[in-house]
Amino acid sequence: QVQLVQSGAEVKKPGASVKVSCKASGYTLSSYYMHWVRQAPGQGLEWMGMINPSGGSTSYAQKFQDRVTMTRDTSTSTVYMELSSLRSEDTAVFYCARERDPIAVAGSGEFDYWGQGTLVTVSS
Amino acid sequence: QLVLTQSPSASASLGASVKLACTLSNGHSRYAIAWHQLQPEKGPRFLMKVNSDGSHTKGDGIPDRFSGSSSGAERYLTISSLQSEDEADYYCQTWDSGIRVFGGGTKLTVL
Numbered sequence: 001q002v003q004l005v006q007s008g009a010e011v012k013k014p015g016a017s018v019k020v021s022c023k024a025s026g027y028t029l030s031s032y033y034m035h036w037v038r039q040a041p042g043q044g045l046e047w048m049g050m051i052n053p054s055g056g057s058t059s060y061a062q063k064f065q066d067r068v069t070m071t072r073d074t075s076t077s078t079v080y081m082e083l084s085s086l087r088s089e090d091t092a093v094f095y096c097a098r099e100r101d102p103i104a105v106a107g108s109g110e111f112d113y114w115g116q117g118t119l120v121t122v123s124s
Numbered sequence: 125q126l127v128l129t130q131s132p133s134a135s136a137s138l139g140a141s142v143k144l145a146c147t148l149s150n151g152h153s154r155y156a157i158a159w160h161q162l163q164p165e166k167g168p169r170f171l172m173k174v175n176s177d178g179s180h181t182k183g184d185g186i187p188d189r190f191s192g193s194s195s196g197a198e199r200y201l202t203i204s205s206l207q208s209e210d211e212a213d214y215y216c217q218t219w220d221s222g223i224r225v226f227g228g229g230t231k232l233t234v235l
Contacts, residue, residue, distance in 0.1 A: 045217075059223075100173075109220075112170045114160075114170070
């Protein structure tokens with residue numbers, strides 16, 4: 001069965017960077033796009049960007065373009081999301097989410113499996 | 125601009141039915157959307173994809189109590205025989221080339 005297991009909670013100081021991991025199992029990582037979504041306290045879901053684990057190409061939401069980097073390690077079936085220049089407003093739960101259709105199909109863009117979430121707290 | 129609009133809150137009684145709506149922005153009325161459930165202290169769960177013709181495809185293990193439909197630019201999620209565990213936030217999600225978009229979410233209270 002498909003599972004996405006994320007790394008544990010982090011506490012960071014303003015200006016620092018955080019790197020969250022998402023380990024996939026139950027399928028071939030390189031066959032499906034992976035996305036990152038965040039939810040700030042009391043707020044809704046916000047799409048951050050996506051990575052094609054096959055070649056490593058990425059597409060980021062304009063809001064995060066300058067601060068986010070998504071990478072992957074196919075040998076461990078893990079994708080990473082690094083957010084830099086953290087500020088207090090970045091305190092949030094971050095989720096990885098798999099896109100439902102295989103990359104080769106190039107179908108629709110809904111997410112079918114989600115990680116459990118990683119809380120990142122930014123505080124001085 | 126691709127935007128999804130949801131009512132912030134909804135409520136219904138235990139055992140009753142509720143219909144949540146998600147509205148696509150002008151010019152995007154033929155887009156499909158997905159519904160996701162976010163329960164307290166749990167990660168999101170994919171419920172279904174709803175197409176413009178009202179057809180829908182559910183995620184793994186989603187009960188028959190959950191169904192989807194469409195009318196124009198509106199996409200709906202209907203939950204029947206409401207249970208206490210259905211109390212959650214519900215988000216619609218759509219996509220266009222290179223971007224993914226979420227609605228603001230609807231908080232469902234089961235009375």
